[in-house]
Amino acid sequence: MASAGIDEVRAWILGRHPERDAIAPEENLIESRLVDSLSFVELVYAIEGASGVEIDFDTIDIQDFQTLSAIEKAFFATVRIA
Template sequence: MADATQPIVDWLRKRNPDVGDIPDDFDLIESRLIDSLGFMEFVLLLEDLIGRELSLEQIDVDQFRTLRSLTDHFLKG
């Protein structure tokens, strides 16, 4: 899973330089690693990674909570 999520981890660390290891089940939203200001930027990153546009009407915030849920919903190929 690490290879698929590495660009996400890099983005999170760039925005949160004090963050250490990010476990697969760590809540990225509750911990504020992804906040409301950065959410749209994060969506754009994810769209670049998956090669398609996401429909904002169909986005469920729970799909963005953890690296595992991101992998399960967007990064499995």
Template structure:
């Protein structure tokens, strides 16, 4: 999972978590606090920018943001489905 948009997602998370050496695709980003409540809004804006689509807060499911695999499936693989 090294597409350009996913690399931007990885870079965003790693930039805010200097203690993380690596970012496994199955790491729970919420429970590990890799994406905390303060960064979550910025993360949503990043995803909107990368996908070119707005994300309706009423339609949010935290499971879509839990892992890099989930983010990729929800926001970047839907065109292939």
């Protein structure tokens, strides 16, 4: 089940692309041009707002931002207690 945070990020991206009504979890956001270098900064800002995590631009791993699935794993992972 997707976290509320990643739903917020998905909604933010879709809000920028009215021609789209869905984004698959594994769709590459950069290669599909849903996110470009300018909007990448805004995306980071949106993830920070949704996750409460501060992201240091100088230590960013671009792999963590390639897909919604990668973003969820990097910033919204749920800790499961057995």
